[in-house]
Amino acid sequence: MDVNHLFTEPGMRDFTDQQRDLHMQDASQYAQIADVVRRRVAQSPIEGDRWLSARLRAWKVARQVRTMEKGAKLSAAGAEGLYTVFRHQVLELPDRREAAQERREQRREVRRSGRRGGAIGARAAKSLDKSAAHFNGLTSINGVPDARQPNFLDAEPSYYPMAAGAEGQSPSISDFFPREGRR
Incomplete structure (x- = not known):
């Protein structure tokens, strides 16, 4: 493998694609093996087993192979993350700066x-x-309509009383922020 080629976008993409595919193939094989192991151990009772002992034992053995499957899937995700971080932190960094x-x-x-x-x-x-x-x-300022504001239809009459203070509109910003006592 040419290390210089690895540090180019196509080189990193090829490497991570190969690793991702390899790990996903391994995960698929681990899943199949876990299923086979679980079934085989469950169908092979050992003398002195109780009612669900074989199934429990099969689950415990297959769980280890499932852990291997999860690890392979994590490795595949890590390969994809490697490419993403490489592209973001190395290739695109000069343009972002x-x-x-x-x-x-x-x-x-x-x-x-x-x-x-x-x-x-x-x-x-x-x-x-x-x-x-x-x-x-209001939807306009100084007679100039604001194009970003949506035009709503008039509301239907309400059968509920208005809240106190909602009867009139304030004409200016100073009505909202009075300057009493400030000097």
């Missing part, structure tokens, strides 16, 4: 441009307007 660096640069640029142009205050005001509109149940 580059994308993360680009996102960092974009955030820095947004922060730099926001400080100079006073855009932070405008964004805060827009956010507060959206919050007030949401609290009031």
Whole structure:
């Protein structure tokens, strides 16, 4: 086996496919052997056995082979995990780092441009307007409909009384956060 070929994507894929198939084939054989062992031991009573002694003994013996089967399946899963982790941690890492660096640069640029142009205050005001509109149940802000909000049909009349305080809508965000006593 060429070790340099192993550290390429096709090489690792081939290796892990071979190992996975080998371990799954072993697991299949172990399952068949466990079934044969269980049946054979159950059908071979030993002198002095009680009512379910042969079945219990067969289960105990076959359980060891079933453990081998589980181990083979775990090894097959480990082979598949090896390829996945290799691809994620080795092959795709440079691209992920580059994308993360680009996102960092974009955030820095947004922060730099926001400080100079006073855009932070405008964004805060827009956010507060959206919050007030949401609290009031409105679907548009300043007469501009929000395309992301779904259009609901009018509700049918309710036969239950309204909760206290639900009669009117607040006109602004300051109604939700009063400034009494703050200076």
